[in-house]
Amino acid sequence: MKPHVDTTIVQNVFRILLAVFMIYAGFSHLTFNRVDFQAQVPDWVPLSKDLVVILSGIVEMLLGLGLALWKNQRVNFGWALAIFFVLIFPGNIAQYMDGKDAFGALDSDRARLIRLFFQPVLIVWALWSSGAWKAWRTRNNEKQLTHG
Known part of the structure; x- marks a missing residue:
């Protein structure tokens, strides 16, 4: 997949807002909301709830930093963050x-x-x-043009 696509100013503003939100949420996992986030860890997860909260907080901060700062990999960080949101959804359902x-x-x-x-x-x-959606559509359109 093409690692970089052009994004609009509005997309960039929303990307930075999401990145800041993720960094803040990750920090809160490690500090003042640590116990509250443990309520989201399903009982069937075979790890300590505290360890899951710490690890997910670190992942959130890394994804937020990558989304904000690593321009050439912005699309990949967008996909990674979307997948992360899918992976933590069972915790929200369990809660x-x-x-x-x-x-x-x-x-x-x-x-x-x-x-x-x-x-x-x-x-x-x-x-x-992050432009991930646009990159995916562009890739699919290019495939259709070359194979269709």
């Missing part, structure tokens, strides 16, 4: 199914259910703002 409160705001089944609908938004945000 809803188990009725575990967290962050002060996720204190009802309704709030936890509403939160589930934001995961696809984050996936699309990562793919769109």
Whole structure:
């Protein structure tokens, strides 16, 4: 896949916002929200909940930094972040199914259910703002032109 595509100013602003959000969220995994994030780790995960929170926080910070700073790999970081959002979604579902409160705001089944609908938004945000979506479409269009 082409590692770099041109993005608009709006995409770049949203990419940087997402990157800052990821760095902040990752930092909060390691510090003040550590216990709250443990509520999202499903009981079936065969690792310590604290270890999962620490590792996912480190991954979030690395993905955020890469998305913000590594221009030539922006598309790859967009894909990696989208995949990360897919991989952590079972934790959000488990938190809803188990009725575990967290962050002060996720204190009802309704709030936890509403939160589930934001995961696809984050996936699309990562793919769109990084140019990954455009790179994928361009690649597919080029394949169709050469094979069709």
